[in-house]
Structures are given as structure tokens and as C-alpha cells.
Amino acid sequence: MRAPRSRGSQLYLLQLVVVAVGLVLVAVGPWRVGVVAMGLAFIVGALARSVVPIDHTGMLRVRGKAFDVVWMTTLGVALVILPILIPNQPG
Template identity: 80%
Template structure:
């Protein structure tokens, strides 16, 4: 298996690995940490999308640059805030 050639595809692969790690944490019962990790992955993806040149975006590009950055940032921040908004449940 060959590594992706474009920087954007490499960042996308790292983002995918981080999301899988977050889902694993959620499955193991650490849902706050897992959701926070997924949120960080999306914020990092938005940051990567903002700095990677257009000819190297690869799989990181979905729509236009502004749309990708706004959407990934919004999703990432929402997932980062979510664990703090839900109170601990007894039992």
C-alpha cells in the first residue's frame, strides 16, 4: 500500500485515523474524550484546508475552500463544545 502523494490527502488520512480513534474511545466508554478528539480532528482539518495549496488538496477538498473551512470549523467546534454542555448522569 502506498501513502497518498498530495498533502491534502495525507492530512485527510490523519483526520480519518483521528476520527477512528475517537470512535474507539466512545465505544470504550470515554465518550467525552472521544467526541472531543473527533472535534479536534475536524478543526485541524479546517486548518489544514486553509494552508494547503489548491493543487495539493487531494481528498481534503470537498467543495470550495471557504465552504470546506467554515463547515469543518463549525462541526469541529460543535463537537468540542458538546461534552461540556451535557451534564454527568448519576449511576
């Protein structure tokens, strides 16, 4: 298996790995940490999408630059805020 050549594809692969780790954390117990990790991965992905040149975006590019940045930032912020807003449950 060959590593992705473009910087954007490498960052996208890193983002996928962090989201997968976050999903594992959600499944095994510390769900708040997992959800925050996924949210931070999307925020970093949005930042990467905004600074990586267009010819190096690779799989990081889905639609237009503005759409990608706004969507990933919104999703990331929502995932970071979610565990803060949900109160601890007894038991």
C-alpha cells in the same frame, strides 16, 4: 498499499485515523474524550484546508475552500462544545 502523495490527502488520512480513534473511545467508555478528539480533528482539518495550496489538497477538498473551512470548523467546534454542555449522569 501506497501512501497518499498529496499533502492534503495525507492530512485527510490522519484526520480519518483520529476520528476512528475517537469513535473507539466513545464505544469503550471515555466518550467525552472521544468526541473532543473528533472535534479537534475537524478543526485541524479546517486549518489544514485553509493553508494547503489548491494543487496539494487531494481528498481534503470537497467543495470550495470557504465551504470546506466553514463546515469543518462548525462541526469541530460543535463536537468540542457538546461534551462540555452535557451534564454528568448518575450511575
